[in-house]
Amino acid sequence: xxGVTQTPKHLITATGQRVTLRCSPRSGDLSVYWYQQSLxxxxxxxxxxxxxxxxxxxxxxxxxxxxxxxxxxxxxxxSSLELGxxxxxxCASSYTSGSYDEQFFGPGTRLTVL
Amino acid sequence: xxxxxQIPQYQxxxxxxxxxxxxxxxxTLSNIQWYKQRPGGHPVFLIQLVKSGEVKKQKRLTFQFGExxxxxxxxxxxxxxxxxxxxxxASEAISNFGNxxxxxxxxxxxxxxx
Numbered sequence: 001x002x003g004v005t006q007t008p009k010h011l012i013t014a015t016g017q018r019v020t021l022r023c024s025p026r027s028g029d030l031s032v033y034w035y036q037q038s039l040x041x042x043x044x045x046x047x048x049x050x051x052x053x054x055x056x057x058x059x060x061x062x063x064x065x066x067x068x069x070x071x072x073x074x075x076x077x078x079s080s081l082e083l084g085x086x087x088x089x090x091c092a093s094s095y096t097s098g099s100y101d102e103q104f105f106g107p108g109t110r111l112t113v114l
Numbered sequence: 115x116x117x118x119x120q121i122p123q124y125q126x127x128x129x130x131x132x133x134x135x136x137x138x139x140x141x142t143l144s145n146i147q148w149y150k151q152r153p154g155g156h157p158v159f160l161i162q163l164v165k166s167g168e169v170k171k172q173k174r175l176t177f178q179f180g181e182x183x184x185x186x187x188x189x190x191x192x193x194x195x196x197x198x199x200x201x202x203x204a205s206e207a208i209s210n211f212g213n214x215x216x217x218x219x220x221x222x223x224x225x226x227x228x
Binding site: 002033035045048055056073075088092099100102103104105106107108 | 144147155157158161162164169202205206215216217218219220221222
C-alpha cells in the first residue's frame, strides 16, 4: 500500500460523457501527478500540481483538466469522452515538486468508454 | 524535449536466466530512477542513481549509471517468476514551465518461461 488512494477503481461510461477521477496523495506529500497508461503502453505524463498550483504539463488534451484542492487532494476531469480515452489513469504523489523525489503511485482508475 | 529510450520493449527469458534492460539518452541525465510495475499493479519505485558510474545492488538486481550519465541499466541475475512485470526508467526533463519534472521511458516488459 503506497498511501495514495484513487477513486473510483473502475469506471464505465459512454462516448461524449464527462467523468471525474479523484486522488488523495500520501500524507505530507505536496505534489500530485496524473498519468495515462493505455493497453501495452508506457506511462504518459498528463499534469502535475504542487501545493495547489499547476507545476508541469504533459500531453494533456484540452478536453481534460485537473485541479488540486487546499486539502491537497486532486481531481482529473475528462470530458467529451472518446473511445480512445479508455485507459488506466494513475495518480502519484511526492513530497517536493522536483525530479529527485520518488513518486508513490496509487492503484489507478480503469476507465472504459463504450 | 529530452527523452529516454528504453530497450528492449519485450523480453522473454527462461526462469533462472539473466535479464538486462537499458535506458539511453542523447543528453546528460541529472538522475535516473527505476520503477517496477507488476501485471495488474501500479508502478513501484525501486531505486535512484545520481552519480556518474554509480552501481547499486538490491539482492539479485544491479543498477548502473553510465560514466557519462547518458545511459543506465538494470540487470537481474537468475530470474524468478516474481520478477515478472514491466520495468521503467525515469529521468529529469524540463517542463513547459521551465522547471524539472520526471519523464518515464517506454518500459521493458519481462515475462518468465517456467
